[in-house]
Structure formats: C-alpha cells, structure tokens
Amino acid sequence: xxxxxxxxxxxxxxxxxxxxxxxxxxxxxxxxxxxxxxxxxxxxxxxxxxxxxxxxxxxxxxxxxxxxxxxxxxxxxxxxxxxxxxxxxxxxxxxxxxxxxxxxxxxxxxxxxxxxxxxxxxxxxxxxxxxxxxxxxxxxxxxxxxx
Numbered sequence: 001x002x003x004x005x006x007x008x009x010x011x012x013x014x015x016x017x018x019x020x021x022x023x024x025x026x027x028x029x030x031x032x033x034x035x036x037x038x039x040x041x042x043x044x045x046x047x048x049x050x051x052x053x054x055x056x057x058x059x060x061x062x063x064x065x066x067x068x069x070x071x072x073x074x075x076x077x078x079x080x081x082x083x084x085x086x087x088x089x090x091x092x093x094x095x096x097x098x099x100x101x102x103x104x105x106x107x108x109x110x111x112x113x114x115x116x117x118x119x120x121x122x123x124x125x126x127x128x129x130x131x132x133x134x135x136x137x138x139x140x141x142x143x144x145x146x147x
C-alpha cells in the first residue's frame with residue numbers, strides 16, 4: 001500500500017507572503033473541516049512547539065502535531081499523530097518561474113489505525129493535503145484582492 005501523498009499548487013504572491021499565509025491557523029477554520037487549530041505548547045512555529053487540530057472531516061479526529069523543521073520562507077516539517085497513525089508532513093516553498101510561488105506538500109505515514117483501513121488513511125491524507133493547499137490558493141487570492 002502506498003504510504004505517501006504528494007501535492008503541489010501555484011499560488012499568486014511572493015514567497016514570503018505565501019509562507020506567512022500558510023502559517024495562519026485561522027485560514028483553516030470556519031469551513032467545516034477543522035473545529036479547532038491551536039498552539040498548546042511553545043511559541044507558534046518554533047521547532048519543538050506543539051499544536052492540536054480537531055478535525056471534522058474527512059474523519060472526525062484530534063491530531064497532535066510537533067514542529068520539527070522551520071526554515072522560513074522555504075521549508076517546514078511537522079510530525080502529526082492521530083488515529084494510530086504517525087505522519088511526517090513536509091511543506092516546500094519556491095519561487096515559480098511563471099511568477100508567484102510553488103508550494104509542495106508531502107506526507108509520509110506509518111502505523112495501523114484501529115478505526116481506518118490503510119486505503120481510508122490514504123484517502124483522508126489526500127483530502128487534508130489538497131484542502132490545505134487549495135485553501136492557501138484561495139486565501140492568498142482574497143488577501144491580494146483586499147490589498
């Protein structure tokens with residue numbers, strides 16, 4: 001079974017602004033996907049800081065996350081734990097040759113969930129990955145329109 005998700009988008013905006021927009025927990029809320037996204041330990045987005053995400057869909061769950069790499073505005077990594085699964089999430093930011101910023105997210109997972117099959121885990125991670133990055137595109141578009 002594949003244990004890897006890889007997705008990328010092109011976002012209008014310079015790399016620094018897009019990176020900063022990605023860091024906003026607020027952009028994840030009020031859309032029926034996340035009920036909560038909060039920092040529970042340490043300063044936000046510092047190596048070792050911890051966050052908690054309460055997910056509504058695709059599968060109701062609580063995810064504990066710890067920041068493992070933070071190199072603005074190029075790369076960040078987070079280890080996520082939930083539903084018996086451990087996920088290494090890497091997000092890469094690069095200036096796009098056509099203008100804007102290319103954002104790529106990979107998720108490598110392992111473990112056996114007591115409530116989901118491996119196929120359901122993969123489907124849920126694909127949903128979350130696409131949602132996070134597609135939401136970033138729209139969020140940056142709204143920011144640019146309001147500027």
